[in-house]
Amino acid sequence: MNLVWALLITLAVAGIAVAVMLLVRRRAPEGSYFTDGDRASGVFGAIATGFSVLLGFMVFLAFTSYDKTRSGAETEATMVVQQVETAQLFPPPASATLTGELICYGRYVVNDEWPRMRAGTIGNSLNPWGIALFVTLKGVEPKTASEGSAYDQWLGQTSQREQARLDRVHGSRGVIPTPVWYGLFFLAAVVFVYMLFFADPGEGPVTQGMLIGSVVSVITALLILLVMLDRPYHSGVGGLEPVAMDRSLDYVDRALGSIHTRIPVPCDATGARVGS
Numbered sequence: 621m622n623l624v625w626a627l628l629i630t631l632a633v634a635g636i637a638v639a640v641m642l643l644v645r646r647r648a649p650e651g652s653y654f655t656d657g658d659r660a661s662g663v664f665g666a667i668a669t670g671f672s673v674l675l676g677f678m679v680f681l682a683f684t685s686y687d688k689t690r691s692g693a694e695t696e697a698t699m700v701v702q703q704v705e706t707a708q709l710f711p712p713p714a715s716a717t718l719t720g721e722l723i724c725y726g727r728y729v730v731n732d733e734w735p736r737m738r739a740g741t742i743g744n745s746l747n748p749w750g751i752a753l754f755v756t757l758k759g760v761e762p763k764t765a766s767e768g769s770a771y772d773q774w775l776g777q778t779s780q781r782e783q784a785r786l787d788r789v790h791g792s793r794g795v796i797p798t799p800v801w802y803g804l805f806f807l808a809a810v811v812f813v814y815m816l817f818f819a820d821p822g823e824g825p826v827t828q829g830m831l832i833g834s835v836v837s838v839i840t841a842l843l844i845l846l847v848m849l850d851r852p853y854h855s856g857v858g859g860l861e862p863v864a865m866d867r868s869l870d871y872v873d874r875a876l877g878s879i880h881t882r883i884p885v886p887c888d889a890t891g892a893r894v895g896s
Contacts, residue, residue: 622856626848630840637812637836638829641819645828648819664814671807675842678796678804682849685795689852690860692787697864699781700726704872706777708881709770714760719876720885721756725749726869728891730862737792738853747785749891753778791860794850804846808839 654660700722707718728749736742762768815832852860876883888894 625856626841626844629844630837633840634833634837637815638833641816641828641832642825644816645819645821645825648821650820650822652820653817660817664811667807667811667814671804671811671839674800674807675804675846678800679842679846679849681795682846685791686849686852686860688787689791692784692791693860693862694864696729696781696784696788697726697868699777699784700865701868701871703774703777703781704875706770706774709766710760710774711763711767714756716883717756718753719883720887721749721752723869723872723883723885724887724891724893725753726865726872726891727887727889729865730869731890732892733789734853734862737789738855738859740792740851740853742789742792748893749887750782750785791852796846796850804843808843811839812836 651657652660704719704722707715707722709715710718725747728747733742733747736745757774760771762771812832812835815835818831819828848854848856848858852858886893
């Protein structure tokens with residue numbers, strides 16, 4: 621979510637809450653609707669504590685998932701670079717074929733999978749270049765000790781890359797169940813309505829507005845933060861971008877150029893297959 625929109629939403633919700641409080645205040649009895657302010661404050665403290673504990677736990681859960689998703693994307697990009705290095709130890713033409721398919725794998729992640737993760741439509745789809753890599757590897761027969769060692773290393777790196785991809789894709793769906801969202805918004809509504817019963821015409825409008833505006837703005841800001849962490853592939857501040865994979869692809873291009881190695885890449889710049 622864009623930071624400007626988040627600020628505008630927070631201000632708008634707080635403004636509506638203040639307007640409702642001032643409207644209720646016109647007909648409220650002197651000293652608020654509660655005759656025992658201490659007892660009312662105690663009840664409010666219990667409600668607010670329950671809400672804050674649940675919200676805090678959800679923020680922690682969402683941040684953990686966010687961090688795991690980010691780490692998965694970075695690990696996957698690192699594995700692509702390492703596998704390019706390992707591919708150079710295979711006999712030709714497998715070395716060039718695997719290298720080209722790895723480059724296409726990275727391009728496909730950046731240009732196809734990332735937009736679908738942002739839209740939440742990636743589902744359980746596979747990266748077609750991951751399948752192409754597997755098919756190519758099946759045709760490789762190690763004949764020397766170094767090739768056998770590279771083959772074993774490749775299999776281990778493939779497992780790490782696939783697990784990292786699962787971590788990256790998993791975050792696109794969000795980790796907070798729908799019933800929890802219902803519960804959070806219900807508790808937020810309870811807190812808001814309870815605050816209206818503290819309306820007191822004996823206090824100034826600024827004091828009354830601050831009373832409910834501060835509470836509602838904090839709750840709204842935290843809920844927006846929770847949404848941003850639960851959906852890490854948004855386009856606003858804090859949204860995850862394919863920076864790591866872009867960096868890896870650039871590193872591979874420069875590294876291959878530095879050793880004067882030209883690789884036939886079977887895809888275009890977006891990762892779509894070209895040719896036969």
